[in-house]
Amino acid sequence: YPRLVQALDALERQLSTPRAIDRFLAQVSLALSYHDPAEINDVDLIMLTFMRVRFPGVYVELPRWRHTLTRTTSPTAWARGQSTSPDLSRLLRLAGDDQDSQDARTVLELLFPALTLGVSSGSSERRVGHPDYFSRYFVHAVPEEDVAESEIQEALHDASTAGPRQTLLRKLLTVSYPGKADLALRKLRR
Numbered sequence: 001y002p003r004l005v006q007a008l009d010a011l012e013r014q015l016s017t018p019r020a021i022d023r024f025l026a027q028v029s030l031a032l033s034y035h036d037p038a039e040i041n042d043v044d045l046i047m048l049t050f051m052r053v054r055f056p057g058v059y060v061e062l063p064r065w066r067h068t069l070t071r072t073t074s075p076t077a078w079a080r081g082q083s084t085s086p087d088l089s090r091l092l093r094l095a096g097d098d099q100d101s102q103d104a105r106t107v108l109e110l111l112f113p114a115l116t117l118g119v120s121s122g123s124s125e126r127r128v129g130h131p132d133y134f135s136r137y138f139v140h141a142v143p144e145e146d147v148a149e150s151e152i153q154e155a156l157h158d159a160s161t162a163g164p165r166q167t168l169l170r171k172l173l174t175v176s177y178p179g180k181a182d183l184a185l186r187k188l189r190r
Helices: 002-006 008-014 018-034 042-054 056-070 075-080 089-093 098-111 149-160 168-176 181-189
Strands: none
Touching: 002 008, 002 042, 002 098, 008 042, 008 098, 018 042, 042 056, 042 098, 056 089, 056 098, 089 098, 149 168, 149 181, 168 181
């Protein structure tokens, strides 16, 4: 888990007592129990749990910063010509002093590649930094506006098998998620 190794200094500074470590691990265990492992990236969930435990003020604001963190542009931001380098100072002030802010920034940059690369993560690893997967990390399930990875996999498997059934793919694109065929197609391509 290279990203956890990159966050190691921040983790060590912020989880400096046995009690803090135990509390964090208990929260990680709880967070993992909320999710189907095939629907999330476990390292992202661990690092988001760290943010929730150590920087709750920052964590609670993350959904409001979705467009900046995933590098999707809202129509109003597009019209304003939003800069390519996001100003996170307002968000990071909620973390505390300079060292805490730097630790929070380190973890955020590992979670959201758009903060350093300037573009959304094109990864298919179900990362929180990808606009199609962001919400599921905060609602602790596959949200209503999303398409479950398990259904994508099931439809692909059904379509690849010989025989008369092969109806799951058609159902996925026409019935299961009305109005979300383009999202389902993007996920099928990945």
